[in-house]
Amino acid sequence: MSRAGQQTFVYDRPPAIAAHASIVGPKEGQGPLAEWFDTVLEDDLLSQKSWELAEMEMVRRCVLDALNKAQLPSEAVQAMLGGDLNNQIIASSFAARTLGMPFIGLYGACSTFAQALVIGSALISGGYLENAACTASSHFCTAERQFRFPLELGTQRPPQASRTATACGCALLTAEGEAPLRVTQGTVGRIIDLNITDANHMGAAMAPAVFDCIAAHLADTGRSASDYDLIATGDLGWIGRNLLLELCAAAGLDMPADRLIDCGASLFSREQDTHAGGSGCGCVAAVSCGWLMKRMEQGELSRVLVVGSGAMFSPTSSQQAQSVPGIAYAACIERKD
Amino acid sequence: MSRAGQQTFVYDRPPAIAAHASIVGPKEGQGPLAEWFDTVLEDDLLSQKSWELAEMEMVRRCVLDALNKAQLPSEAVQAMLGGDLNNQIIASSFAARTLGMPFIGLYGACSTFAQALVIGSALISGGYLENAACTASSHFCTAERQFRFPLELGTQRPPQASRTATACGCALLTAEGEAPLRVTQGTVGRIIDLNITDANHMGAAMAPAVFDCIAAHLADTGRSASDYDLIATGDLGWIGRNLLLELCAAAGLDMPADRLIDCGASLFSREQDTHAGGSGCGCVAAVSCGWLMKRMEQGELSRVLVVGSGAMFSPTSSQQAQSVPGIAYAACIERKD
Numbered sequence: 001m002s003r004a005g006q007q008t009f010v011y012d013r014p015p016a017i018a019a020h021a022s023i024v025g026p027k028e029g030q031g032p033l034a035e036w037f038d039t040v041l042e043d044d045l046l047s048q049k050s051w052e053l054a055e056m057e058m059v060r061r062c063v064l065d066a067l068n069k070a071q072l073p074s075e076a077v078q079a080m081l082g083g084d085l086n087n088q089i090i091a092s093s094f095a096a097r098t099l100g101m102p103f104i105g106l107y108g109a110c111s112t113f114a115q116a117l118v119i120g121s122a123l124i125s126g127g128y129l130e131n132a133a134c135t136a137s138s139h140f141c142t143a144e145r146q147f148r149f150p151l152e153l154g155t156q157r158p159p160q161a162s163r164t165a166t167a168c169g170c171a172l173l174t175a176e177g178e179a180p181l182r183v184t185q186g187t188v189g190r191i192i193d194l195n196i197t198d199a200n201h202m203g204a205a206m207a208p209a210v211f212d213c214i215a216a217h218l219a220d221t222g223r224s225a226s227d228y229d230l231i232a233t234g235d236l237g238w239i240g241r242n243l244l245l246e247l248c249a250a251a252g253l254d255m256p257a258d259r260l261i262d263c264g265a266s267l268f269s270r271e272q273d274t275h276a277g278g279s280g281c282g283c284v285a286a287v288s289c290g291w292l293m294k295r296m297e298q299g300e301l302s303r304v305l306v307v308g309s310g311a312m313f314s315p316t317s318s319q320q321a322q323s324v325p326g327i328a329y330a331a332c333i334e335r336k337d
Numbered sequence: 338m339s340r341a342g343q344q345t346f347v348y349d350r351p352p353a354i355a356a357h358a359s360i361v362g363p364k365e366g367q368g369p370l371a372e373w374f375d376t377v378l379e380d381d382l383l384s385q386k387s388w389e390l391a392e393m394e395m396v397r398r399c400v401l402d403a404l405n406k407a408q409l410p411s412e413a414v415q416a417m418l419g420g421d422l423n424n425q426i427i428a429s430s431f432a433a434r435t436l437g438m439p440f441i442g443l444y445g446a447c448s449t450f451a452q453a454l455v456i457g458s459a460l461i462s463g464g465y466l467e468n469a470a471c472t473a474s475s476h477f478c479t480a481e482r483q484f485r486f487p488l489e490l491g492t493q494r495p496p497q498a499s500r501t502a503t504a505c506g507c508a509l510l511t512a513e514g515e516a517p518l519r520v521t522q523g524t525v526g527r528i529i530d531l532n533i534t535d536a537n538h539m540g541a542a543m544a545p546a547v548f549d550c551i552a553a554h555l556a557d558t559g560r561s562a563s564d565y566d567l568i569a570t571g572d573l574g575w576i577g578r579n580l581l582l583e584l585c586a587a588a589g590l591d592m593p594a595d596r597l598i599d600c601g602a603s604l605f606s607r608e609q610d611t612h613a614g615g616s617g618c619g620c621v622a623a624v625s626c627g628w629l630m631k632r633m634e635q636g637e638l639s640r641v642l643v644v645g646s647g648a649m650f651s652p653t654s655s656q657q658a659q660s661v662p663g664i665a666y667a668a669c670i671e672r673k674d
Contacts, residue, residue: 002463002464002465003415003464003465003466003467006412006415006439007415007439009460009465049657050657052653052654052657053657053659075343078340078343078344078525079525083444085425086651086653087424087425087651087652087653088422088424088444088446088649088650088651088654089444089649090649090650090651090653090654090659093528093649093662093664094528094649094654094659094662096527096528097528097529097530097649097662100527101527102343102344102525102526102527103525103526103527103528103664104443104452104456104525105443105444105445105452105649105664106441106442106443106444107420107425107426107442107443107444108442109425115441115442119441119456119460122459122460122463122465123346123456123459123463125463126339126459126460126462126463126464126465127339127340127349127463128339128340128346128459128463129340130340146653188415188416188439188440188441189439189440190433190437190438190439190440191430191431191433191434191437191440192434193434312425312426312427312430312431312434312442313425313427314423314424314425314427315424316389316423316424316427316483317389317425317427317431320386320387320389320390322390322427322431325430325431325434327430327440327442
């Protein structure tokens with residue numbers, strides 16, 4: 001059976017994570033997780049002419065880094081699955097252009113990395129792909145000018161705003177191999193909207209979707225939160241993480257606070273003044289591919305649920321007074337000893 | 338074996354098309370295919386306050402129409418797969434919000450409908466989903482103001498420009514059932530870019546990706562173009578279709594011109610003055626779900642290859658002088674007698 005309940009995929013042949021790579025920008029490289037990332041950029045423009053081209057280049061380098069670690073040529077990868085926050089996901093598609101791999105463009109806002117893991121694992125377990133590069137990226141400078149204001153304006157950000165991470169992660173999934181980490185289950189979330197209209201308040205907009213996805217995952221699999229060494233959401237930030245705990249308590253879902261971390265609340269320290277924490281497709285991608293997967297490989301964690309969450313709005317929908325719908329996808333990663 | 342060659346999925350348990358629905362706008366309803374569509378809108382604003390809300394409503398109605406035809410409640414559908422041309426695919430995600438189904442957001446520009454068929458079929462054949470709603474939409478008025486100019490400016494469009502169709506299609510895939518049409522194979526394309534920088538010339542930008550995808554599909558499956566009753570591209574328009582025939586001839590790929598139709602070149606008559614023909618995610622979706630699938634059900638066609646093509650650019654990438662990369666996905670639909 002490849003399915004549990006209504007929303008959860010159970011991978012009969014769980015794909016192995018052959019390699020993973022992470023790149024972050026300079027500010028992220030000054031945060032508490034700095035040592036865990038493969039690459040910390042000194043120049044977040046990556047010697048390119050625009051922030052958008054810089055983000056494309058970051059994706060390209062990150063995927064190539066994962067390929068190099070796995071000693072696989074790009075021709076061995078039958079699909080790159082990914083997306084980003086740029087309109088029409090140009091960072092990912094332009095990177096795929098230079099990499100030459102068949103491309104499956106996804107859009108789940110900041111949930112895109114978890115979405116790629118869930119879909120990519122299904123395609124590998126189903127025998128459709130041998131190797132898949134699952135990736136997602138974001139860049140502070142492309143996101144600010146697209147979703148909010150150009151940086152040049154120096155606009156003050158409200159305290160509930162999160163900071164879009166300049167970051168990219170890539171997990172290379174493979175059908176064969178001896179790699180210790182495997183993706184064993186994936187849950188596809190629903191769009192949940194509790195009528196948050198503040199487009200700066202991503203944590204509040206997404207927490208209900210994260211709750212809904214985790215609740216569905218646990219109901220589908222018959223597990224409880226304590227069956228996981230860690231449930232890693234991304235990215236609710238500090239405010240959103242607290243809201244999630246409140247939602248769990250209100251619903252009677254037992255969520256041990258010491259097993260719940262949020263990638264956006266982990267990427268930066270409070271002293272770095274990012275307000276609500278980190279966000280962006282690249283945040284959960286880089287934190288998963290850097291911090292979480294490395295800790296799992298070191299034996300510190302055996303079973304982690306990565307719950308990527310996205311706010312499915314656009315500046316246009318906000319200008320038209322629409323609320324901000326959220327979505328989440330959950331990918332269960334396990335260490336096979 | 339669930340895979341042929343490098344890029345083609347072979348569905349071991351080919352999903353049936355339980356139902357399909359199509360909606361088009363008023364101008365599309367004056368075209369040569371008008372009688373084939375389930376719904377022709379009299380008002381392309383659908384009594385909404387904005388074009389974007391109108392597109393969301395069109396998606397919602399189209400998915401519900403397909404569900405009604407199949408006599409399935411929305412709770413029986415484990416995933417809606419889809420996307421659109423709006424920034425951050427808000428038409429699809431806002432529709433998914435009202436429909437309540439788990440949502441897999443895709444972005445392949447105008448290739449999105451074929452992409453949804455390819456991925457959705459893999460997820461059903463692999464046992465991950467029982468039912469999946471595959472959809473894509475576009476709206477002339479949302480696309481013009483986002484990608485080109487607000488309609489209110491009355492800007493003259495160049496002769497090589499295509500007209501984004503106001504249209505939506507939904508194919509409801511199911512693992513079980515006696516429906517005559519099945520999706521048997523799917524090919525994931527690569528990003529191909531021959532350095533077309535004219536963002537109005539979609540046919541030229543996408544024809545190379547369509548050629549690459551068709552060539553990969555035929556190589557992977559060992560078939561020739563004449564093994565298909567019809568190869569339906571969407572959307573190259575009249576100019577792009579001719580360029581595709583030229584690319585096939587140059588490469589020695591035998592492509593009988595009488596078996597190659599383009600959805601964008603079929604949706605409008607020459608007299609409707611749409612310049613290069615129709616385009617947009619909804620064009621190939623509605624033409625497939627209306628015209629093509631109905632002709633197949635009537636026994637006129639037995640095997641059709643739907644090749645959706647997308648231009649993976651954004652206004653930002655064009656403003657930064659980047660060329661327009663193309664992608665294509667191919668879905669093989671067969672009638673089981």
